[in-house]
Amino acid sequence: MSILVANGLTHWYGSDSALEGVDLVMDSGEHLAVLGENGAGKTTLLRILATAARPTSGQLEILGLDAFRERARLRRRIGFVTHSPGLYPALTATENLEFFCDLYGVSRSRASEALETVGLRQVAQRRAARLSRGMQQRLAIARAILHDPRLLVLDEPDASLGSDAGDLLAGIMTGRTVILATHDHALASRLCPRSLVLRHGRSAGTPTRLHVVK
Amino acid sequence: MNPVRVALAVARKDLRSEWRTRELVPALAQFIVLALIIANFGFQIDPHNAPSIAPGILWLALVFAGLVAFGRAFAAEREQATLEAILMTPASPVALFAGKALASAALLILCEAVMLPALALFFGAMLSGAVVAAVLLATIGMAALGCLFAAMVARIRARELMLPLLTLPLWIPFIVAGGQAVQSAMGLGGGYDEAIGLLIDLDILFVVLTSLAARFVLDE
Numbered sequence: 001m002s003i004l005v006a007n008g009l010t011h012w013y014g015s016d017s018a019l020e021g022v023d024l025v026m027d028s029g030e031h032l033a034v035l036g037e038n039g040a041g042k043t044t045l046l047r048i049l050a051t052a053a054r055p056t057s058g059q060l061e062i063l064g065l066d067a068f069r070e071r072a073r074l075r076r077r078i079g080f081v082t083h084s085p086g087l088y089p090a091l092t093a094t095e096n097l098e099f100f101c102d103l104y105g106v107s108r109s110r111a112s113e114a115l116e117t118v119g120l121r122q123v124a125q126r127r128a129a130r131l132s133r134g135m136q137q138r139l140a141i142a143r144a145i146l147h148d149p150r151l152l153v154l155d156e157p158d159a160s161l162g163s164d165a166g167d168l169l170a171g172i173m174t175g176r177t178v179i180l181a182t183h184d185h186a187l188a189s190r191l192c193p194r195s196l197v198l199r200h201g202r203s204a205g206t207p208t209r210l211h212v213v214k
Numbered sequence: 215m216n217p218v219r220v221a222l223a224v225a226r227k228d229l230r231s232e233w234r235t236r237e238l239v240p241a242l243a244q245f246i247v248l249a250l251i252i253a254n255f256g257f258q259i260d261p262h263n264a265p266s267i268a269p270g271i272l273w274l275a276l277v278f279a280g281l282v283a284f285g286r287a288f289a290a291e292r293e294q295a296t297l298e299a300i301l302m303t304p305a306s307p308v309a310l311f312a313g314k315a316l317a318s319a320a321l322l323i324l325c326e327a328v329m330l331p332a333l334a335l336f337f338g339a340m341l342s343g344a345v346v347a348a349v350l351l352a353t354i355g356m357a358a359l360g361c362l363f364a365a366m367v368a369r370i371r372a373r374e375l376m377l378p379l380l381t382l383p384l385w386i387p388f389i390v391a392g393g394q395a396v397q398s399a400m401g402l403g404g405g406y407d408e409a410i411g412l413l414i415d416l417d418i419l420f421v422v423l424t425s426l427a428a429r430f431v432l433d434e
Binding site: 050051052072073075076078080082084085086087088089090091095099100102103104105127143 | 215216219220223224227230231234235294295296298299300301302303304305306310
């Protein structure tokens with residue numbers, strides 16, 4: 001069953017094209033790596049797929065719902081990790097997650113479970129500002145899985161995670177549909193059986209499911 | 215999802231962050247005391263005219279402190295890259311907005327707790343429950359409008375310039391009605407009840423309007 005269907009996703013920043021006619025189909029539980037040089041359009045594509053941005057044109061359906069009309073409903077089912085951790089520096093790791101538990105409408109006990117999953121239990125009471133960059137990134141990943149999303153969109157989450165990034169990501173990706181943008185081809189091939197290569201905002205292939213390179 | 219739970223969570227988070235960092239309140243309190251000292255020396259003040267000048271000074275200091283307080287409400291979220299994180303949750307934008315407005319209003323009320331006694335000290339203004347009520351009622355509507363425009367300008371470059379340009383014209387009714395209420399409560403003439411009634415009407419109007427608008431402002 002297709003969990004995500006994108007048709008002709010195009011995005012312009014002013015007069016600059018960031019994404020041109022990208023098509024994509026993903027089945028439930030699939031893991032897809034999005035690869036490409038800097039400026040290829042990976043972040044733009046991921047922000048659109050996570051419903052954080054609207055494309056200039058194109059259609060996107062996630063879990064059978066129009067992604068732009070049903071954003072509020074879909075966001076209960078999507079977890080998004082961006083380059084920047086986006087944490088509250090004055091709050092502890094636990095407080096950061098408990099705050100987002102309230103926003104997602106899930107039990108606060110999910111915070112400690114998520115901290116355990118990403119290996120931050122021992123720094124649960126440390127303020128986010130005093131965590132290392134890698135720990136902050138783990139905390140951002142913990143936040144993205146608080147509500148047990150079906151679709152996980154990860155934009156270069158491995159940038160500062162350290163040597164066990166693969167194991168950590170493999171753990172949280174299990175049982176979920178995942179779109180992972182990364183520059184690390186070895187990590188991509190380990191975690192994702194499929195990959196989509198972007199070049200100057202276009203997918204490097206024919207505009208059908210076949211362009212998703214096996 | 216319970217919007218009240220979301221609004222309270224946002225307000226609690228903002229107030230807890232402020233309590234720990236003490237970024238805003240000490241600066242605002244200092245700003246208010248300095249404004250009062252400057253006004254004290256800037257005007258030809260004697261024991262006869264000081265109480266009549268006090269309401270004007272109060273609203274001037276309150277307006278500028280409010281601009282700083284409300285401006286930080288969303289600017290801090292943007293700088294920490296947390297704005298997108300909270301908008302990516304299924305929480306209602308109206309509840310998020312209400313929480314931010316609640317926290318900003320609480321911070322401004324803290325500043326008012328410094329300003330009113332200082333006003334009595336420097337200008338011999340008569341403080342009473344009626345003065346406090348007028349200031350608090352004005353704070354509600356000003357917080358709603360200030361936070362809405364702060365959210366609107368949070369993602370643009372010239373936000374420090376745009377926030378006062380957008381906010382100040384719509385704060386004028388609060389300054390007029392609040393000014394009249396405070397003057398009357400300080401025994402300087404004018405109808406207190408009419409002014410308070412107008413403040414309540416303005417509060418209801420702008421709280422409803424800004425809540426409706428918040429959905430569109432925070433949606434993208």
